[in-house]
Amino acid sequence: MISKSVFGNVDFSDKISEALGSVQFPESPINLYQPIKYILSLAGKRIRPQLAILGADLFGHAKLEEVVPASVAIEYFHNFTLIHDDIMDKAPLRRGKETVHHKWNDDIAILSGDALLIKAYEQLAKCPAAFIPLLLTTFNRVALEVCEGQQMDMDFETTEEVSEDEYVNMIRLKTSVLLGGALEMGAIIAAAPSSERVKLYSFGENLGIAFQLQDDILDAFGDPATFGKQIGGDIIVNKKTILHILLKQELNSEDFEIFKSVLALSSSDSDLKIEQMKKLYEKYNVLNKANALKEHYTKRAYTNLEEIEVESQRKEELYNLADRLMHRAR
């Protein structure tokens, strides 16, 4: 069977790993570059750089090497946010390994994060020159939105009332715009018309929101065997997830008192805390409501993809990726 991708049988993740591995960092100052090499070596799923390549592929762009720098820029940016977010979250572990600020210290994590952000822009400067102005504008817009989302996430920790809309907007900014932006940058390099780039961006943004809502759902209702994290972790730390927010806005005054007492339970009573919170979730049908919201954004994403004016065959890989991310069988 002949591949539908203009990139043929090239394995993108191999190509991306190769590109990420081929960038040479200076040896010194060792405390600046060692943490960068370290975070990049904690290989994640590399979804974002793949999206940049798929975004170009969708519009029949055939020169993989012209898209690689933009895809590396996106991956660098993502890893920069991980380094700095982990400082703010005081997280000791990332992908099962020590975080940069924990392995070195906060100062080194701040500065190596800064350098990695600049390194991302260095990759942008390697893109085809004619596209650099538009790529730069797009990248800046998305990068700033990610910062806004992170600030909102931090602000929400101490905000009494967070509405459903505010929450969705926060996850949109913090995580989804970068998925949309990666696709959009690929489309820019493929010289796609602006109308189609916008649809592709929206596909990524909506898919990202749906994915994040699903993550919230799985944290409470996932299968412990496949979820990979402790079930109920968000409940234990009183995280304002979509489940928490959907529940809170429906509670009657009696159940609101119960809700408050569950929040007040110590994390050492974790089993009880999870059990009681899930009882409230069930009573108020929160799982169904959250699933409906997730489905709303998933459908929007699929509609965006449908409406893009390219042969439907070309869309197969993006449909497959969306299906995999959303654990959906079409």
Next chain:
Amino acid sequence: MISKSVFGNVDFSDKISEALGSVQFPESPINLYQPIKYILSLAGKRIRPQLAILGADLFGHAKLEEVVPASVAIEYFHNFTLIHDDIMDKAPLRRGKETVHHKWNDDIAILSGDALLIKAYEQLAKCPAAFIPLLLTTFNRVALEVCEGQQMDMDFETTEEVSEDEYVNMIRLKTSVLLGGALEMGAIIAAAPSSERVKLYSFGENLGIAFQLQDDILDAFGDPATFGKQIGGDIIVNKKTILHILLKQELNSEDFEIFKSVLALSSSDSDLKIEQMKKLYEKYNVLNKANALKEHYTKRAYTNLEEIEVESQRKEELYNLADRLMHRAR
């Protein structure tokens, strides 16, 4: 008398303040954008953005509005480094006002610094499109070098032996490359030939090194009435300045013991500490040696400027700026 500048009688600093003031930042998230507005309001001397404009002016570039975004980008970048450096240095004050991390907190300072760095790139994207690729490459190179310099500066705090060359290289990276880069970016927008851009960059770099050496000298030997900071501040905290390094490499074994005992004096014995250290500086003729080094870089800077192939009239403003910075009368 007719102004020699193609920009006529425009006051650059007014123009820069106007440009800096005209950028609108979103209202929310307030914890992201308020610190940025705050740091930008603590008006410094705005030397860097002026250099970008003078760099364009040198080559007869007549459209001020085409240079302003690059000059604002440089000023944003500089302020981003101030926010993050102040966290690392645990500095409570900057330009006599509270630092961002002190007024808010470290997390907010990290994130608003990140956003300001991205805002700098947003300004770059507003430069004339044809020059964006080269401006981006230049800006990235300089930005990364500034990070390297900051890391070296932090590393030196715990390094036993710092050589004269290592020290000069650190101040070159931490502060001088940005002065050179600002001039170079102006020259790029003026479409100056690459050979002349290189000379102009070197002028800025050498002048920056000379200026930083002078700062070290004035900290110990300046006139308290005009220096603006406490005389001997570097001595009190055992800072490895050029004076410290030049002294240490010459000390005989007996004086080395005295040197160590002076370093061991508490900062509450500051008068004694300063007096004893300056006695050693005098015995080893350190002031003359440091002045000779400063003169070496100052002369290189003036030679760089001389060699640039434009009418000498055009160079007047840069000569004047250099004279002012180096307190020199030609």
